[in-house]
Amino acid sequence: MKRLLSAFLFFALLVAAWHWAFAAGIWSPVLVPSPESVARYLWEVLRDGTLWDCSVVTMKRLLAGYVIGLLAGVPLGFLTARVQALRDTLGVLALGLQGLPSVCWVPLALLWFGQTEGAMLFVVVMGTLWSVILATETGVRNVNPLYVRAANTMGSRGLHTWVFVMLPASLPFIVSGMKQGWAFAWRSLMAAEIYVTILTGFGLGHLLHYGRELNAMEQVVAIMLMIVLIGLLADKVLFSPWEKFLHRRWGTGK
Amino acid sequence: MTPGSEISAPPSARLAIEQVSKNFVTSRGRVHALDKVSLQVAEGEFVCLVGPSGCGKSTLLNMIAGLEQPTEGTVAAAGEPIRGPSRERMMMFQESALFPWLDALGNVMFSLKRKPGLTDQERRETADYYLKLVGLEKFRRANIHELSGGMKQRVALARALAPNPRVLLMDEPFAALDAMTREQLYGDLQRIWAQRHVTIVFVTHNVREAVCLGDRVVLFSPHPGRIREEFRVDLARPRDINSVEVAGYATRITRTLKDYMEHGAGI
Numbered sequence: 463m464k465r466l467l468s469a470f471l472f473f474a475l476l477v478a479a480w481h482w483a484f485a486a487g488i489w490s491p492v493l494v495p496s497p498e499s500v501a502r503y504l505w506e507v508l509r510d511g512t513l514w515d516c517s518v519v520t521m522k523r524l525l526a527g528y529v530i531g532l533l534a535g536v537p538l539g540f541l542t543a544r545v546q547a548l549r550d551t552l553g554v555l556a557l558g559l560q561g562l563p564s565v566c567w568v569p570l571a572l573l574w575f576g577q578t579e580g581a582m583l584f585v586v587v588m589g590t591l592w593s594v595i596l597a598t599e600t601g602v603r604n605v606n607p608l609y610v611r612a613a614n615t616m617g618s619r620g621l622h623t624w625v626f627v628m629l630p631a632s633l634p635f636i637v638s639g640m641k642q643g644w645a646f647a648w649r650s651l652m653a654a655e656i657y658v659t660i661l662t663g664f665g666l667g668h669l670l671h672y673g674r675e676l677n678a679m680e681q682v683v684a685i686m687l688m689i690v691l692i693g694l695l696a697d698k699v700l701f702s703p704w705e706k707f708l709h710r711r712w713g714t715g716k
Numbered sequence: 717m718t719p720g721s722e723i724s725a726p727p728s729a730r731l732a733i734e735q736v737s738k739n740f741v742t743s744r745g746r747v748h749a750l751d752k753v754s755l756q757v758a759e760g761e762f763v764c765l766v767g768p769s770g771c772g773k774s775t776l777l778n779m780i781a782g783l784e785q786p787t788e789g790t791v792a793a794a795g796e797p798i799r800g801p802s803r804e805r806m807m808m809f810q811e812s813a814l815f816p817w818l819d820a821l822g823n824v825m826f827s828l829k830r831k832p833g834l835t836d837q838e839r840r841e842t843a844d845y846y847l848k849l850v851g852l853e854k855f856r857r858a859n860i861h862e863l864s865g866g867m868k869q870r871v872a873l874a875r876a877l878a879p880n881p882r883v884l885l886m887d888e889p890f891a892a893l894d895a896m897t898r899e900q901l902y903g904d905l906q907r908i909w910a911q912r913h914v915t916i917v918f919v920t921h922n923v924r925e926a927v928c929l930g931d932r933v934v935l936f937s938p939h940p941g942r943i944r945e946e947f948r949v950d951l952a953r954p955r956d957i958n959s960v961e962v963a964g965y966a967t968r969i970t971r972t973l974k975d976y977m978e979h980g981a982g983i
Binding site: 606608609611612613614615616617618622626627630631633710711712713 | 781783800801802803805807815816817818819826827859860861862879
């Protein structure tokens, strides 16, 4: 309760300071919109459905790419951890490409796929895949070999050991890899939406882009706020349950 | 008198180790871990393997567990050569090796889930029974990190006993515990062993611990690992590690061990 209150106070103060800065008239209203105008814009797009539609389009792209990245990344991570030849090849590739800012995939995706959903998907998958592979690999290689030996004496073999011992044992690493993958995917998707205009769906990045083109600063700020909110929400909905489970079971964190 | 000798007297030993040698190749070169070791363990017997580090006693235990294969010789359980791990021979390690992603009950259930022919209800009841046997029925839903070192080893013991193995292999299971907890567990282990008539092979470098627990203490010497001598411990049970009798046996064995270390290094 106390934490909630201090958080509320902090953000109230932040908005108040923003309002004061606007009212003081130091900067042109074209550059610094008032909190009221931002709120008014948000209310409008909320009422006419634009905000919801755009958020849905963006989230669909993000989730599709993210899920593909996870489904491919976790097994590939397992394989890289176990097969030396893959570690020397795919592992090195993943390490290199993970360091590549995911926005760098956008020009390539445009040339390969044109202005299509495929380009969007590609960019998101590239953002997710490499960090998930690397995190899973690290996780699997950090599994205490004693767990596997113990499981073997209890009659666990092959696939069973992979699914019921190796996978949960490397979960702390995999979850942090999932978080990083999510962050990269989210960033790369925004970059893609800002740069790539496609007609099959209008996302939050496009709204941001058109805000700039129309010099509508309240739109730019409002969409930025939305993007932050979605990021926070994803953290709470997608990762908090996992992290709580990890903290409770492993006793890590506070 | 041991409970094991009362309930069964099979002509063939539960475990038969014949002329077993084991070589490893490590980064430092070839290691001759065991050299032509032979050992028979009777049904229901409690045998302690003692020796300094590097004498191959843990290697031998791993081979009985089926986690490693001998370079030469044979290891057999109830007349059958051991080809891999089996629920008939469960192992306990120095670290508890409990799975942190499961609670205490989940850990005990893990070994039961792989055992066919049981309903979920039966599995749960069996797990509860064994948690109770080790005195942890109140901690069935506890997370592993919430348990003390001694409690972890108790859960590990329950997990190892739950599939009802004929042989329990213990690799220095109490080495990381404090003296008080250890003494409690000596009592518990003797009680459970007497109740369950399970065959135990127990590896330790603590001679007194070996005398307190074992019907027989098998002394190993290192480089390469060989059996030097066997001592039969004819003391009434349950034994107390602090008793004069245990101390007397331990002193004798330690003296023998020292003799080998000082005079036998070149053999």
